Amino acid sequence: MIKIVDLYKSFNGQQVLKGINIDIENGRTTVIIGPSGCGKSVLIKHLLRLMLPDAGAIYLDGEDIIKLDTNSMNRVLKKFGVLFQSGALFDSMTVEENVAFPLHEHTKLSDREIKEKVMENIHLVGLTGAEKKYTSELSGGMKKRAAIARAMVMSPNILIFDEPTTGLDPVTSDTIDNLIIEVNRRFDITNLVISHDIAGALKIASKVAMMYDGRIVEEGAPEEFRKSRNPAVRQFLARKAEGVIKIG
Amino acid sequence: METGANNRNFIRILEILGEKTNSVLSEIGGIFLLFLKSFYYTFQKPFRVGLFLKQIEFIGVQSSFIVTLTGIFTGMVFALQGAHAFKLFGAENLTGPSVGLSLARELGPVLTSLMVTGRAGSAMAAELGTMRVTEQIDALYAMAINPVQYLVVPRMLAALLMLPLLTALFNFLGIIGAYLLGVHVLGLNPESFINDVIYLVDFKDLFVGLVKSIFFGMIISIVSCYKGFYATGGAKGVGRAATEAVVISSVSILVSDYFLTAMMF
Numbered sequence: 381m382i383k384i385v386d387l388y389k390s391f392n393g394q395q396v397l398k399g400i401n402i403d404i405e406n407g408r409t410t411v412i413i414g415p416s417g418c419g420k421s422v423l424i425k426h427l428l429r430l431m432l433p434d435a436g437a438i439y440l441d442g443e444d445i446i447k448l449d450t451n452s453m454n455r456v457l458k459k460f461g462v463l464f465q466s467g468a469l470f471d472s473m474t475v476e477e478n479v480a481f482p483l484h485e486h487t488k489l490s491d492r493e494i495k496e497k498v499m500e501n502i503h504l505v506g507l508t509g510a511e512k513k514y515t516s517e518l519s520g521g522m523k524k525r526a527a528i529a530r531a532m533v534m535s536p537n538i539l540i541f542d543e544p545t546t547g548l549d550p551v552t553s554d555t556i557d558n559l560i561i562e563v564n565r566r567f568d569i570t571n572l573v574i575s576h577d578i579a580g581a582l583k584i585a586s587k588v589a590m591m592y593d594g595r596i597v598e599e600g601a602p603e604e605f606r607k608s609r610n611p612a613v614r615q616f617l618a619r620k621a622e623g624v625i626k627i628g
Numbered sequence: 629m630e631t632g633a634n635n636r637n638f639i640r641i642l643e644i645l646g647e648k649t650n651s652v653l654s655e656i657g658g659i660f661l662l663f664l665k666s667f668y669y670t671f672q673k674p675f676r677v678g679l680f681l682k683q684i685e686f687i688g689v690q691s692s693f694i695v696t697l698t699g700i701f702t703g704m705v706f707a708l709q710g711a712h713a714f715k716l717f718g719a720e721n722l723t724g725p726s727v728g729l730s731l732a733r734e735l736g737p738v739l740t741s742l743m744v745t746g747r748a749g750s751a752m753a754a755e756l757g758t759m760r761v762t763e764q765i766d767a768l769y770a771m772a773i774n775p776v777q778y779l780v781v782p783r784m785l786a787a788l789l790m791l792p793l794l795t796a797l798f799n800f801l802g803i804i805g806a807y808l809l810g811v812h813v814l815g816l817n818p819e820s821f822i823n824d825v826i827y828l829v830d831f832k833d834l835f836v837g838l839v840k841s842i843f844f845g846m847i848i849s850i851v852s853c854y855k856g857f858y859a860t861g862g863a864k865g866v867g868r869a870a871t872e873a874v875v876i877s878s879v880s881i882l883v884s885d886y887f888l889t890a891m892m893f
Binding site for chain 2 (some may be wrong): 387425428429455457458460462464465466468469470481482485486554627
């Protein structure tokens with residue numbers, strides 16, 4: 381389980397995280413939703429320790445990852461698979477090479493074994509036939525699927541999705557949502573999804589949490605979440621410009 | 629009233645100066661820190677031979693054509709200028725050695741480095757900058773791969789190795805250019821041209837030039853990688869990183885050349 385406790389972060393005097401507290405349970409899909417710029421991606425960067433907090437702790441199975449040395453953190457990172465917002469595929473490599481990359485780096489598998497594992501994951505995300513394509517030849521949805529295949533290839537315990545459906549059409553978004561549900565069911569992976577797509581969030585989540593103004597203001601199962609009286613949640617669910625959430 | 633306004637203006641000037649000094653110092657600190665990290669990771673496993681060879685091809689082999697062209701023409705133009713000047717004193721035989729010395733000590737390392745900065749340095753900054761803004765560098769971290777070791781170390785080592793080789797190529801072709809022009813166009817004596825060059829250009833001159841080029845290789849690779857590695861602000865930021873990489877590297881090469889020359893001769 382991941383337990384985030386009282387996480388604070390500010391940039392140039394501006395407080396972005398104002399005491400985040402949330403538990404991410406094993407084998408379930410937790411979705412953190414919130415308006416753009418509320419600090420969701422900053423939270424993800426803390427989980428990967430791409431940023432260090434001003435205060436607070438992130439416990440992974442009881443161990444505070446903020447305090448780990450580089451080698452121990454690398455051990456932890458190998459348990460994670462990450463889908464970045466832009467996909468972050470290496471554009472100098474084909475889909476196949478991208479998916480094979482972590483295996484070449486971290487395992488001693490033979491080329492044949494790597495090829496098998498890569499094709500298995502490419503097939504799982506529905507990209508069979510596109511394995512020789514470069515990133516520039518892929519559509520937005522294909523890029524996300526290729527990035528999911530790469531994130532999954534090391535059989536991680538935890539998959540982190542940063543805005544997996546941003547910039548995709550509704551049908552492709554739903555395909556990605558189904559894929560997230562499928563990997564959670566088939567491989568018992570813990571999913572943490574950061575999103576502002578409320579429909580997708582309610583569909584895939586075991587637990588939805590709303591982040592607003594640097595804090596988690598509401599959390600619960602999708603059914604409870606829908607009934608929340610929190611004004612920020614109500615505004616978000618109603619997709620209204622008027623309300624407590626002010627943009628810009 | 630006026631004194632108050634003057635004071636405010638003075639304080640504003642001091643603030644701007646302070647901000648600029650702060651940003652320049654933090655930039656120098658950042659570049660030096662990246663150098664230290666790269667130096668440290670050079671000796672840590674895994675050794676990325678494949679990436680190193682790729683960079684050798686990119687920085688060295690792909691720069692050889694431009695170095696060939698500039699080397700030959702630099703040698704020729706220096707021979708042309710030198711021969712005219714030396715003719716006034718009846719000392720045309722000094723044309724070869726003067727071109728040889730200028731190439732070995734200054735023009736070879738400096739012009740080669742400026743050429744490599746323009747061709748490879750800008751490309752390094754743009755490539756790493758694109759990787760930064762499209763989260764590819766974050767993805768490396770997230771896959772437990774050290775991006776400095778993966779991206780910067782091979783580029784730094786390749787530049788350290790290739791710059792002296794390219795400089796040697798520049799020097800060689802420069803003197804060939806000077807020979808061809810001097811002997812076949814200006815009618816200098818071929819034997820005395822070669823003998824005077826061998827007699828007057830010391831091994832030390834060549835050696836010092838090559839040492840300089842190693843230093844310049846380090847400047848190009850670390851500055852360009854630093855600018856790309858920490859690029860921000862999308863496509864515009866990548867463009868800015870490439871421009872700043874070229875400007876900072878070129879200025880640093882010319883400034884450090886003075887100090888290296890003062891120290892070594």
